[in-house]
Amino acid sequence: MLKVKQNLQSPFIPHWAIIRSITNLSEDNTLFELQIEDGDFSECKPGQFVQLWLPGVGESPISVCSAKVGETIELCIRRVGRVTNALFLLNEGERVGLRGPFGTGFPLEKYKGKNLCLIAGGLGIAPIRSLLQHVLLNREDYGKLILIYGLRHSAQLLFRHELKHVLRRRDIEVFISAEEIRGPDLPPMSMQLGRVTDMLSLAPVDESYEIAICGPPVMYKYVVQGLKAKGVKENSIWLSLERHMKCGMGKCGHCFVGGRFTCMQGPVFNLTELRFLPEAIECEGTESC
Ligand SMILES: Cc1cc2nc3c(=O)[nH]c(=O)nc-3n(C[C@H](O)[C@H](O)[C@H](O)COP(=O)(O)OP(=O)(O)OC[C@H]3O[C@@H](n4cnc5c(N)ncnc54)[C@H](O)[C@@H]3O)c2cc1C
Numbered sequence: 418m419l420k421v422k423q424n425l426q427s428p429f430i431p432h433w434a435i436i437r438s439i440t441n442l443s444e445d446n447t448l449f450e451l452q453i454e455d456g457d458f459s460e461c462k463p464g465q466f467v468q469l470w471l472p473g474v475g476e477s478p479i480s481v482c483s484a485k486v487g488e489t490i491e492l493c494i495r496r497v498g499r500v501t502n503a504l505f506l507l508n509e510g511e512r513v514g515l516r517g518p519f520g521t522g523f524p525l526e527k528y529k530g531k532n533l534c535l536i537a538g539g540l541g542i543a544p545i546r547s548l549l550q551h552v553l554l555n556r557e558d559y560g561k562l563i564l565i566y567g568l569r570h571s572a573q574l575l576f577r578h579e580l581k582h583v584l585r586r587r588d589i590e591v592f593i594s595a596e597e598i599r600g601p602d603l604p605p606m607s608m609q610l611g612r613v614t615d616m617l618s619l620a621p622v623d624e625s626y627e628i629a630i631c632g633p634p635v636m637y638k639y640v641v642q643g644l645k646a647k648g649v650k651e652n653s654i655w656l657s658l659e660r661h662m663k664c665g666m667g668k669c670g671h672c673f674v675g676g677r678f679t680c681m682q683g684p685v686f687n688l689t690e691l692r693f694l695p696e697a698i699e700c701e702g703t704e705s706c
């Protein structure tokens with residue numbers, strides 16, 4: 418029998434979703450679980466993003482934050498501007514719009530059978546969480562697994578309870594650091610003082626690893642240098658870039674940089690593709706990813 422695809426409407430028209438739960442993760446970061454009312458987002462994969470729409474306010478690109486998207490989708494959102502401020506005023510049961518999913522996502526097929534190192538800075542943990550969940554759900558498909566997660570301040574740690582479970586597993590090595598540590602920590606010895614690059618020096622990453630990185634653009638240059646010093650090949654390094662986006666579909670040109678539409682050909686790029694885009698990993702940017 419023919420399978421009828423549900424997303425028959427124009428990709429410019431958002432689908433409705435109801436806020437099912439709101440979980441504060443830190444002062445400005447919140448996990449929104451949205452119940453999808455119409456449309457099919459089940460094909461979302463780690464590294465892709467959706468356009469979150471608040472009627473009368475606007476749209477913002479937000480990364481898919483969990484590995485499995487079915488009746489609900491999880492988005493981890495930092496309050497920074499018009500759309501996100503308006504979202505944080507909503508309550509459970511209220512409606513928002515969603516378009517997508519958009520973008521390429523992390524190369525799951527290429528990662529299969531390989532050792533993997535996932536590197537997140539700040540809010541970059543949002544898309545990295547969906548990739549981590551995917552790998553843990555399909556653990557037998559991957560080799561050794563390392564998670565490196567760096568923060569400015571320990572109070573900005575997101576997904577604290579989930580990370581505690583991850584830290585107990587024997588099939589993943591976790592390195593978490595903050596430049597300033599105060600207040601509640603993970604279990605002793607699990608959060609260290611320092612930067613992402615300090616954790617990278619400690620982690621047993623070598624040329625056999627495939628890498629996924631998401632964080633503030635200023636971090637990329639130093640992380641890439643650290644990876645290269647460990648012998649990791651350029652074509653094994655995948656970075657998620659942040660660009661201002663509007664349509665998400667290669668029509669408006671807002672995300673067009675270095676001859677690429679970040680919304681369609683990214684936001685995840687292989688480092689070898691970014692040779693043509695030198696400012697991509699050196700520019701000043703927002704903290705989010
Ligand atoms: C692929 C992708 C995935 C993302 N994933 C997430 C996520 O998972 N969670 C999350 O919280 N955020 C995520 N972001 C970032 C998020 O989209 C932005 O923070 C978003 O614009 C917030 O919308 P806003 O209306 O609240 O903020 P805005 O009002 O748009 O302001 C956000 C910031 O951008 C600046 N800004 C706005 N417009 C421009 C412009 N045209 N040129 C230069 N600067 C500008 C503002 O000054 C402000 O500092 C992602 C972005 C991309 C591209």
Ligand code: FES
Binds near residue numbers: 661667668679681
């Ligand atoms: S966001 Fe419009 S072309 Fe990429």
